[in-house]
Amino acid sequence: MRPTASASVSTGPVTSTPTPTPNGDEPGAAPTTGIAGQPFPQATSTEPAVDPDPADYPASPLVTFASWNAAESRLEVGGVVSGQLDPDGTCRLVVTRGSVTVQRTSTPQASASSVDCGQFSVPRSELSSGSWSVTIRYVVGNESVASDPQQIEVP
Numbered sequence: 001m002r003p004t005a006s007a008s009v010s011t012g013p014v015t016s017t018p019t020p021t022p023n024g025d026e027p028g029a030a031p032t033t034g035i036a037g038q039p040f041p042q043a044t045s046t047e048p049a050v051d052p053d054p055a056d057y058p059a060s061p062l063v064t065f066a067s068w069n070a071a072e073s074r075l076e077v078g079g080v081v082s083g084q085l086d087p088d089g090t091c092r093l094v095v096t097r098g099s100v101t102v103q104r105t106s107t108p109q110a111s112a113s114s115v116d117c118g119q120f121s122v123p124r125s126e127l128s129s130g131s132w133s134v135t136i137r138y139v140v141g142n143e144s145v146a147s148d149p150q151q152i153e154v155p
Contacts, residue, residue: 058083058084058145059081059082059083059084059085059089059138059140059145060081060082060083060145060147061079061080061081061091061117061136061137061138061145061146061147062079062080062081062082062136062147063077063078063079063134063135063136063147063148063150064078064079064080065077065078066078066134066150066152067152068152068153068154068155070155073123073124074121074122074123074124075095075121075122075127075132075134075152075154076119076120076121077093077095077119077120077121077122077134077136078117078118078119078120079091079093079117079120079136079147080114080115080116080117081108081114081115081117081136081138082113082114083114085110085114085115086140087110088140088141089108089115089138089139089140090105090106090107090108090138090139090140091105091106091107091108091115091117091118091136091137091138091139092104092105092106092136092137092138092139092144093105093106093117093120093122093134093135093136093137094134094135094136094137094146095122095127095132095133095134095135096132096133096135097127097128097130097131097132097133100128102122102126102127104120104121104122105139106118106120108138115138117136124154127154128154129154129155130153130154131151131152131153131154132151132152132153132154133149133150133151134149134150134151134152135147135148135149135150
């Protein structure tokens with residue numbers, strides 16, 4: 001016995017159309033055709049679906065927080081890096097204002113898909129009052145990639 005499709009709502013009379021038996025005569029198998037007998041995309045593809053390899057993506061650093069700690073009189077910054085990661089990579093905090101640059105480095109702690117750069121700290125003695133640009137760089141050998149800069153106000 002061949003199953004039939006349910007009736008559909010339209011502005012005209014209600015009709016039913018036969019639906020092909022899934023995969024010939026195999027009861028309970030998934031159908032290989034859909035609307036108007038057109039094949040489903042997966043039914044015609046011979047390529048298996050493959051999730052992209054995270055290593056195919058470039059590294060993406062991100063400043064997770066940047067704030068002035070008034071009680072300790074210091075700038076505190078944290079960051080992570082996701083994407084293509086190298087076990088020999090390092091995280092570098094770059095804080096700039098005009099021609100003045102202050103840097104710190106850390107050895108990141110790896111997880112499955114990212115590295116945690118940890119928390120950086122820069123004391124007041126190294127920073128003048130004003131607006132500073134804060135960036136996290138992920139450095140591997142002679143190459144690096146930087147986060148979008150964030151502005152922080154030092155009182």
